Amino acid sequence: MNEKLCSLDDIPEGESKGFEVAVDGESVQLFIVRKSDAIFGYLNDCPHIGTPLNWKNTRFLTMDGSQIVCATHGALFRIKDGHCTAGPCIGMNLERVEIDCVAGEIFLNSLSPDG
Numbered sequence: 001m002n003e004k005l006c007s008l009d010d011i012p013e014g015e016s017k018g019f020e021v022a023v024d025g026e027s028v029q030l031f032i033v034r035k036s037d038a039i040f041g042y043l044n045d046c047p048h049i050g051t052p053l054n055w056k057n058t059r060f061l062t063m064d065g066s067q068i069v070c071a072t073h074g075a076l077f078r079i080k081d082g083h084c085t086a087g088p089c090i091g092m093n094l095e096r097v098e099i100d101c102v103a104g105e106i107f108l109n110s111l112s113p114d115g
Helices: none
Strands: 003-007 016-023 026-035 038-043 084-086 096-102 105-110
Antiparallel strands (some): 096 105
């Protein structure tokens, strides 16, 4: 896949950004969180009922930026692994997308850790 999403500078430290990409002719929404000099990517899809997580295109995090939050039910997810720690989907996980940062540019490699 190896599709360029944005520059690393487009996502300030402690913030997030949503994207829409075409995969096999279908539109797929995903988002990236930049936290502690690392980047994490997930599908924009709550594991509880499949609604988008975000309030706005860039708002995927709690007000303090410590967790990912679902706008529909308030479920909370750890940034580092997408594991739900509170809400109706507790114990479930967001679906990770594999991304790489090369020379300050962020690329989507695959929509699952298995490629």
